[in-house]
Amino acid sequence: MKNAKLSLVLILLVSMVGISNCSNLSVDANEKTVAQTNKAKQFLKQNCLACHSETARESERLAPPFFAIRKHYLKDFPEKGDFEAAMLAFLQEPKEANAKMKGAIDKFGLMPKMTFPEKDLKLAIAYLYENDQAKPEHAGKGSKSQQEGQVDEAAILKKGESIALQTKKVLGKNLMAAIAEGGSAYAVDFCNLKAINLTDSMGEKLNARVKRVSDKNRNSNNAASLEELTFINKFKDRLAQKETPSGELIKMADGYRVFYPIITNQMCLQCHGEKGSEIANETLEKIQAKYPADLAFGYKMNELRGIWVVDFQAD
Ligand code: HEC
Ligand code: HEC
Structure with a gap:
């Protein structure tokens, strides 16, 4: 009798251990899926x-x-x-x-x-x-108005950011076309001859002054000023905290100035990554010939490459 009871307890215990093992297994599987989902999301965010x-x-x-x-x-x-x-x-x-x-x-x-x-x-x-992907929000709707006074500043910042992003788009599109046409060594010529021109003419078109500057610049005309370095460091701090930095607005005597972060992705590394591995030799030779004092290499993905600086009027 006593033995029978004991073995019942034992059976129960064994099966409980069995059950908990099973559920542990499925927790592991779940954790694995979650980890994979997060990895996929992170990959898309950084590269795409x-x-x-x-x-x-x-x-x-x-x-x-x-x-x-x-x-x-x-x-x-x-x-x-x-x-x-x-x-x-x-x-x-x-x-x-x-x-x-x-x-x-x-x-x-x-x-x-x-x-x-x-x-x-x-x-x-x-x-x-x-996974169903988020549908883009409808363009131009603008955020619901908040407090008076605050609204203006948010709208002005948005305008400056939009000028930076439109310039980025034109530059990016032309750079992609140049890489597709002749590879990265060929595209160095595009950046060399066209980047500043395109940036200037986008500024003209959008009625603003637009430039790209960096603390580790390739072209000496793109070196950051002290004021610009302050914002570069601020954006770097935020990136280090894993925040995605957005634009910053300051009021000038005659209008506004917006600073907007420029962050590297995989494509940038073929001209701004490690020499010899990510930057192919042919590309590197072209870069060194044109920019003997080049500082803009050694970057990894998702780092601050520089900033857009946009000077403009509110309307
Ligand atoms: C530098 C810009 C750029 C990056 C970065 C980029 N793409 Fe694209 N992608 C494009 C453009 C432009 C198109 C549209 C033209 C085309 O289809 O080639 C496109 C099209 C696509 C298409 C549709 C292709 C078709 O027509 O069948 C897929 C899928 C895609 N991208 C996936 C990705 C993924 C995944 C990543 C990240 C690993 C990525 N892209 C990164 C620019 C980019
Ligand atoms: C085909 C090579 C190439 C690729 C790819 C490339 N760059 Fe550049 N980048 C250059 C060259 C060359 C310059 C110097 C342009 C000039 O003389 O104005 C430059 C300049 C810059 C500057 C201005 C500051 C400076 O260093 O002079 C920034 C910012 C910049 N690149 C960011 C990027 C980012 C971000 C990407 C990826 C989205 C990228 N670049 C991809 C070649 C490249």
């Missing part, structure tokens, strides 16, 4: 959203938002395996024959080729298949 931003306004976009890409791919490839294979083929070799969105190529130019580990790409693609 600079161009595929969901929140950028229409006029500031460099590429279609992921919500539109996902919809397009799902229509052509409802099966997970087909969806993943088609997208991977494009990302490993972005060319017109692999592209499903010909309209996007006409509008934005072909996506430049970047090299990523295949396993990261697969994780990101699986995430895109499984």
Whole structure:
């Protein structure tokens, strides 16, 4: 009798241990999925959203938002395996024959080729298949008005940021086209001859003065002033705290000045990354010939490369 009771207790105990082991297993599986989801999100944020931003306004976009890409791919490839294979083929070799969105190529130019580990790409693609992406907000709606007085400042900051982002868009689009046409060594000529001109003429078009400066500048004309260095350090601090820095506004005697962070992505490293590995020798030779005092290398992804400085009037 006593023995029977004991063995019942034992059986219960063993099965409880069994059950708790089982549930531990599924917790592990859940944690793994969460970790993978976070990794995919982080990867997309660091490598893709600079161009595929969901929140950028229409006029500031460099590429279609992921919500539109996902919809397009799902229509052509409802099966997970087909969806993943088609997208991977494009990302490993972005060319017109692999592209499903010909309209996007006409509008934005072909996506430049970047090299990523295949396993990261697969994780990101699986995430895109499984998760509905945020639809971009409607352009130009503006935030609901807050307190009087405050509203103005927010609107003025937005205007300055928008000038910076539109200039970034034009520069980015032309840079992508140059890389697609002749690779990064060829595109150095584009940056060398066109970057400052394009920035100036965008400023003219938008009725503002626009420049790009850096604490580690390539072109000596782009060296940051003391005031600019203060904002550069401020943005760096925020990045170090894992915040995404946004623009800063100051009032000038005759208008406003907005500072806006310029953050590196994978594409930048072929000209601003490690010499010899990320920057190909042919590209490096071109850079050194044109910029003997170059400081703008050794960057990693998601670092502060410099800032936009925009001087403008409120209206
Ligand atoms: C430097 C800007 C830029 C970056 C960074 C970028 N893309 Fe793109 N991407 C584009 C442009 C421009 C297009 C639209 C033209 C085209 O289809 O090539 C595009 C198109 C696409 C398409 C649709 C292709 C088609 O037509 O079938 C996919 C999918 C895509 N990108 C995924 C990604 C992923 C994933 C990343 C990050 C690993 C990424 N992109 C990073 C610029 C970029
Ligand atoms: C094809 C090579 C190339 C690529 C890719 C490239 N840059 Fe540059 N970058 C240059 C050159 C060359 C200059 C100097 C331009 C000039 O003379 O005005 C420069 C200048 C700059 C400047 C101005 C400050 C300075 O150092 O003179 C910033 C900011 C900058 N690049 C950011 C970026 C970012 C961010 C990316 C990625 C989105 C990027 N660059 C990608 C070649 C490149």
